[in-house]
Amino acid sequence: MVENITSNEGSRILGRDAQRNNILAARVVAETVKTTLGPKGMDKMLVDKVGNIIITNDGVTILKEMDIEHPAAKMIVDIAKTQDLEVGDGTTTAVMLAGKFLENAEKLLDQGIHPTIITRGYRWAEEKAQIILKELSVEIDSEEELMKIAQTAMTGKGAEYLREKFSEIIVEAVKMVSEKGKVDLEDIRIEKQKGKSLEDTELIKGIVLDNERVNLEMPKRVENAKIALVEEALEIKGLETETRLSISTPEQLQSFMNQEDSLLKSKVEKIKNSGANVLIVQKGIDELVQFYLARAGIYVVRRVSKKDMQSLSKATGARVVSKLTELREEDLGFAAYVEERKEGGEGMTYIMGCKNPKALTILIRGGTDHVIDEVERAIRDALGDVASTMEDSKVVAGGGAVEIELCKRLKEFANTLRGRERLAVEEFASAMEFIPRTLAENAGMDPIDVLTELRASHDANNRNAGLNLFTGKIEDTMMKGIIEPLKVKTQAIASASEVAIMILRIDDVIAARKSQGRPGTLSNMSGYD
Ligand code: ADP
Ligand code: MG
Numbered sequence: 001m002v003e004n005i006t007s008n009e010g011s012r013i014l015g016r017d018a019q020r021n022n023i024l025a026a027r028v029v030a031e032t033v034k035t036t037l038g039p040k041g042m043d044k045m046l047v048d049k050v051g052n053i054i055i056t057n058d059g060v061t062i063l064k065e066m067d068i069e070h071p072a073a074k075m076i077v078d079i080a081k082t083q084d085l086e087v088g089d090g091t092t093t094a095v096m097l098a099g100k101f102l103e104n105a106e107k108l109l110d111q112g113i114h115p116t117i118i119t120r121g122y123r124w125a126e127e128k129a130q131i132i133l134k135e136l137s138v139e140i141d142s143e144e145e146l147m148k149i150a151q152t153a154m155t156g157k158g159a160e161y162l163r164e165k166f167s168e169i170i171v172e173a174v175k176m177v178s179e180k181g182k183v184d185l186e187d188i189r190i191e192k193q194k195g196k197s198l199e200d201t202e203l204i205k206g207i208v209l210d211n212e213r214v215n216l217e218m219p220k221r222v223e224n225a226k227i228a229l230v231e232e233a234l235e236i237k238g239l240e241t242e243t244r245l246s247i248s249t250p251e252q253l254q255s256f257m258n259q260e261d262s263l264l265k266s267k268v269e270k271i272k273n274s275g276a277n278v279l280i281v282q283k284g285i286d287e288l289v290q291f292y293l294a295r296a297g298i299y300v301v302r303r304v305s306k307k308d309m310q311s312l313s314k315a316t317g318a319r320v321v322s323k324l325t326e327l328r329e330e331d332l333g334f335a336a337y338v339e340e341r342k343e344g345g346e347g348m349t350y351i352m353g354c355k356n357p358k359a360l361t362i363l364i365r366g367g368t369d370h371v372i373d374e375v376e377r378a379i380r381d382a383l384g385d386v387a388s389t390m391e392d393s394k395v396v397a398g399g400g401a402v403e404i405e406l407c408k409r410l411k412e413f414a415n416t417l418r419g420r421e422r423l424a425v426e427e428f429a430s431a432m433e434f435i436p437r438t439l440a441e442n443a444g445m446d447p448i449d450v451l452t453e454l455r456a457s458h459d460a461n462n463r464n465a466g467l468n469l470f471t472g473k474i475e476d477t478m479m480k481g482i483i484e485p486l487k488v489k490t491q492a493i494a495s496a497s498e499v500a501i502m503i504l505r506i507d508d509v510i511a512a513r514k515s516q517g518r519p520g521t522l523s524n525m526s527g528y529d
């Protein structure tokens with residue numbers, strides 16, 4: 001491994017050793033996610049200390065769950081998070097590119113080329129790549145093409161065999177929430193229900209809560225719902241635990257109970273007086289309150305997450321009040337009806353015909369949690385892609401087509417350069433081939449054959465020639481509907497090269513003083529932030 005130089009300041013790694021060590025760490029991260037890329041990528045099973053498992057193909061999920069301590073590796077993981085946040089898809093691609101940029105830079109370092117030359121070359125290449133990508137993109141406008149985007153995103157994920165149905169749901173949902181070309185994905189909630197099968201997944205034009213009404217005496221359905229959202233618990237807290245009462249006579253007990261009773265009753269009165277017929281509470285509700293609320297014909301749900309409370313507020317126009325005493329008529333929200341539907345034993349609350357018609361829920365149904373969770377990730381990727389295409393409408397050809405064309409054109413650009421930066425631009429260009437190479441490898445195809453054929457096809461000016469993994473052939477992937485949003489690629493290249501450059505500029509890694517661990521190894525620099 002790396003030889004470390006220890007100084008009085010604590011552990012420290014200098015110069016080429018620092019660079020090598022960082023590059024190695026970044027490459028390891030890239031190698032880890034590489035086998036999941038593309039429709040034929042494999043899944044990973046992540047097991048945590050208590051034995052919980054996640055089965056996934058999703059780059060960002062793998063990296064988030066992995067226990068990564070190395071500072072440079074952490075920087076790579078951050079690319080995946082940024083990509084996920086900015087676009088919602090393309091996380092594996094971004095991480096792989098960063099790893100490859102660094103691996104290729106190492107070749108140049110070995111030849112004695114100074115890091116500043118490499119980073120300058122990379123910067124030029126990145127700028128050029130952005131221009132080329134825009135030139136290669138085409139504008140789409142049909143719903144059918146949006147569905148293709150969603151399908152490309154889901155190919156190879158748990159949702160694959162239902163991708164047509166899911167893509168309809170996704171495109172419809174994104175269209176409904178988009179406003180003047182802007183899409184706020186927060187408006188599309190995803191709710192999961194075990195039981196039935198994936199085919200029963202549906203788009204619900206309303207909010208679905210994973211909670212049933214608290215008491216069977218309550219109405220199962222309320223028309224013209226007037227909804228109160230309350231944060232505080234509707235119970236007299238702490239009586240069992242905090243306060244010690246000494247009650248010695250039955251009269252004392254009775255009077256105490258009466259007192260408690262009237263306190264709880266006054267809470268119920270408060271709700272009745274506001275005019276609410278549906279009450280949604282973030283915390284718990286005392287059984288006695290439940291009883292009185294049931295008698296008043298109010299539909300009540302408790303223990304709703306803060307996030308759901310916010311969605312409900314947005315959907316129904318209700319204001320979330322922190323204390324019941326604050327509740328007034330103006331705070332209520334509206335929905336055409338609220339009802340409980342029971343499927344597979346568990347009841348869910350449907351809030352339909354909301355004041356804000358943009359309130360949507362994709363209700364994913366499926367046999368097991370692992371399947372449902374992985375489908376959720378696939379749907380989220382596709383939602384991200386469709387949303388960014390709605391905002392920008394530019395797409396590029398998938399299956400490695402755009403990467404091969406980028407490689408070709410960046411090499412042409414390199415040829416126009418003098419100076420040693422040219423070598424860096426060439427290495428940046430070559431890094432692009434990592435994507436089609438891996439798509440082929442993961443599908444069990446010979447990567448050399450595939451790359452040779454792809455290059456030849458691009459040299460013959462077929463700029464959309466890519467590897468179609470439905471057929472295993474080199475084809476015009478744009479025509480075949482294997483398309484991805486331009487933004488996935490521009491973002492991936494921008495953040496991958498940014499991080500590669502940042503890591504290349506580091507020639508000194510010093511562990512901050514606070515860790516008391518044995519000096520000299522990078523792993524005990526985890527306190528280094
Ligand atoms: P990421 O996390 O980078 O989105 P994915 O595992 O989703 O990784 O794989 C995305 C890659 O798979 C893209 O390069 C895309 O073009 C490619 N891809 C998707 N569908 C196909 C297909 N049918 N044939 C070939 N490549 C495909
Ligand atoms: Mg993807």
